[in-house]
Ligand SMILES: NC(=O)C1=CN([C@@H]2O[C@H](COP(=O)(O)OP(=O)(O)OC[C@H]3O[C@@H](n4cnc5c(N)ncnc54)[C@H](O)[C@@H]3O)[C@@H](O)[C@H]2O)C=CC1
């Protein structure tokens with residue numbers, strides 16, 4: 001059995017938190033040989049509900065759960081953290097402009113980034129789930145100059161899984177037979193789910209689906225899936241978001257399989273994405289580090305869409321820079 005790993009989860013009393021914590025405690029995040037200590041961060045008003053969730057976690061008697069601590073202070077919550085799942089964020093409310101949203105989240109992710117810088121373990125890995133996830137991750141990363149930038153990532157795995165499922169349903173193929181799909185860009189409606197390198201049962205996806213379906217159905221369905229869930233459920237995706245967070249960190253720590261996956265990581269300039277922007281790429285996890293899959297041909301159809309999403313990310317970066325948040 002390995003040593004216990006400290007997993008800090010922010011927004012622990014929210015709906016994603018409720019779907020996420022039980023799966024972490026059961027061993028699905030890090031594997032069956034790794035005990036976990038949960039460190040839950042909430043705002044003061046959320047602490048009582050987090051305590052209730054902790055009671056239920058204890059009542060599951062998970063063999064791998066070695067402890068739960070609850071905090072309303074980020075420095076304490078990230079003390080010794082090996083994994084940070086940054087879920088809590090300020091949601092957009094009616095009448096809120098984009099700048100207001102970025103500013104409100106800057107007030108959360110700046111201090112949390114600094115708390116990570118000052119208190120986390122040297123192997124800290126951060127996944128930002130709270131929206132706008134890519135730019136929140138950038139803000140946190142810029143406040144953690146002593147932590148390697150590559151340890152700050154944002155979640156596009158839910159988009160990736162949504163795309164896999166849409167393609168599986170369209171072609172009548174099990175999800176397990178689909179490889180090398182990519183989400184590029186921002187976790188927003190501009191994201192680009194790319195099937196041009198994907199294979200389905202070993203055949204190129206482009207032999208099984210045409211551009212009209214990609215453009216008219218697939219891309220908008222994947223990109224607007226979050227809004228469609230909110231419309232249908234009356235609440236945003238929670239269990240599927242928690243599932244994607246588990247997938248992201250599990251693969252980061254344990255490695256990807258034969259297929260690549262998608263994650264938003266700081267750009268090294270690959271594929272013309274400006275360096276430093278936290279953008280989604282095709283990635284493999286090798287020796288505990290994300291690597292961008294290199295050398296893929298990008299056709300005109302893809303280039304246009306990648307550029308549009310990256311332009312949105314550059315706009316968000318410029319906006320938070322102007323607001324003095326990074
Ligand atoms: N990247 C992705 O694919 C997805 C991202 N999301 C985003 O995840 C976030 C969380 O979603 P839900 O759990 O459904 O929201 P929720 O509103 O149910 O829970 C958020 C929790 O965060 C807490 N919180 C707020 N500020 C905090 C802070 N400074 N420190 C610690 N905790 C804080 C709140 O008290 C609340 O309990 C949202 O921003 C949502 O938009 C949701 C689905 C998918």
Ligand SMILES: O=C([O-])CC(=O)C(=O)O
Pocket residue numbers: 131158225226227229236237
């Ligand atoms: O918009 C939201 O809060 C939910 C979201 O990110 C998604 O489901 O992809």
